[in-house]
Amino acid sequence: MVLENSGGGFGIFAKRPAGYRHGAARINQRSCSLFMNTSRVLEFINGFRNSIAYLTSLIIAVYVIVGVAAVTLDVKKLPGVLDVLDFDQPDTARTLLATLMAGMISLLVFSFSTVMSVLTQAGSNFSNKLVFGIMTEKRHQQVLGHYLGTILYLLILLLVPAVGDTPDTWRSLAVYLGSAMVINSLAMFVFFIHGTSQSVQINAITQNLLVSTQLSLDRLRKRQASDEYIHQTGEIDLRDGYPVHSRNSGYIQSVNFDALASLARRHDIAIHIGFSFGDFVVKNFPILTVEADSAPGDALIEAILACLQYVEGESTRDHYVNGLTQLMEVAIKALSPGINDPGTARLCIHQMTELMAQRLTLTPCNRRVDDNGRCLISWHEEGIESLMFRIFDPILHYGGEDLSICLSLLKALKTLSNFATAADQRVIQAHADRVIALMAEHFTAPLEIDFIEARLAGGIHRLHLASRLSSRSTST
Known part of the structure; x- marks a missing residue:
């Protein structure tokens, strides 16, 4: 019995009996429901793994298991040489444990109050979007896990009293192990403060943004090398199809292309994404269009929506544009009168130049097709013209009266011209003309003009730049 793919996958060939048609519809509906539930579970697991609680919880669980083993196991056969470690006084072990636990709580409070103070200062100087990214770094999660795990281990030893007047050798070893955990936490405290102070330096912040954005560009490059992904010019008319409305509000950074393509093949449909990745989507907004012979059922719609990946804030690893815009925001924050750090x-302009040079060498795909070339998924990729305006225009707006910023932007545009196609070259040329016109307007002193003209046409580039600022100003 062969199911028909047309009509959203809920019909059969016309020669089949009606009962078979309803049976096929129920099978497809059950498969969509199963797929939707599986996607939700995977989405929850993936979200938990990317949260600050994932690695912290694993480390805490290890400490708790060790603590439970220390108070429940009754180990009698230990080497006699360890008897010298036994506590002679009954209250010595509990006093030591209480002291260690109080010290750990104080260390925990002091460590993270200091860190939050440093991060608050970094957020006010650079960008508040960077604070959450710094706190979710794995090394910070590891320190938090060891701190809390040590406290819970000591608490377990305090809650379960030792049998007898004095602790036996096994329980004494557990107390000494708690002391070793505290010493380990003290060592981690030193490296934690050092790492945190290093992570809020501007060089480390911009470097982290550069690396994470490069990872996103690498994924685009791998996608471009696949035959399943292609680039086609022209926009698809989203009115030709059945609209799908969002169930939730939030930032959609990416979608599960493999899962969407599987749904499109199974039901013989095409899914057209009507938003740009990274956009904020409101609830009950038409974000997708399903091109099919008949309206898709609720189960299929839920399965499609389950493939959307919502995140809190802007993820640079999922969408490279977020990395560029965050570098731009750090730059304009530094140009504010309160900070004044050109x-x-x-x-930031240097890092943006590196990323834009890599972006110019790519032609991001906006279609996923099957083996026969039929479009399964389409989406919008931001063009160079829009991207250049978004990241360079704000910096020019806030730093247009700073000569060093204008010259840095001009140098960046010169560098990018060596990687641009003919179409992108015109966009870069227009931005370079605007920078030069702005310099001609703001810098009119003879000394400034001589300084600018000495650097106008210098360097390796493919732009058409005049050698004199005065003639350039007259022509504009």
């Missing part, structure tokens, strides 16, 4: 802005 050096940080220039550093």
Whole structure:
């Protein structure tokens, strides 16, 4: 018996009896429901793994298991040489444990109050979006897990009293192990403070943004190398199809392309994404269009929506544009009158130049097709013209009266011109003309003009730049 793919996958060939049609519809509906439930479970697991609680919980669980083993196991056969470690006084072990636990709580409070103070200062100087990313780093999760795990281990030893007047050798070893855990926490405290202080330096922040954005660009590059992904010019008319409305609000950074393609093949449909990745989507907004012979059922719609990946805030690893815009925001924050740090802005421009040079060498795919070339999924990829305007125009707006910023932007555009196609070249040329026109407007002193003209046409580039600022100003 062969199911028909047309009509959203809920019909059969016309020659089949009606009972078979309803049976096929129920099978497809059950498969969609199973797929939707599986996607939700995987989405929850993936979200938990990416949260600050994942690694912390695993480390705490190890400490709790060791603590439970220390108070429940009754180990009698231990080497006699360990008897010298026994506690002679009944209250010595409990006093030591209580002291260690109080010290750990104080260390925990002091460590993270210091860290939050440093991160708050970094957020006010650079960007508040960076604070959450710093706190979710794995090394910070590891320190938090060891701190809390040590406290819980000591608490377990305090809650379960030792049998007899004095602790036996096994229980004494457990107390000494708690002391070793505290010493380990003290060592981690030193490295934690050092690592945190290093992570809020602007060089480390911009480097982390650069690396995470490069990972996103690498995924685009791998996707481009696959035959299943292609790039086609022209927009698809989203009115030709059945709209699908969002169930939740939030930022959609990406979708599960493999799962969506599987649904499109199974039901002989095409799914057209009407939003740009990274956009904030409100509830009950038409975000997708399903191109099919008949309206998709509720189970299929839920399965499609389960493939959308919502995240809190902006993820640079999922969407490279977020990395570029965050570098831009750090730059304009540094150019604010309260901070006035053009050096940080220039550093961000350098990192943006590196990322844009890699982006210019790519042609991001906007279609996924099957073996026969039929479109399964389509989506929108932001073009170079829009991207250049989004990341360079705000910096020019806030730093247009700073000569070092204008020259840094001009140098960045010169560098990017060596990687651009003919179409992108015109966009870069327009931005370079605007920077030069702005310099001609703001910097009119003879000394400034001589300084600018000495650097106008210098360097390796493919732009058409005048050698004199005065003639450039007249022409514009």
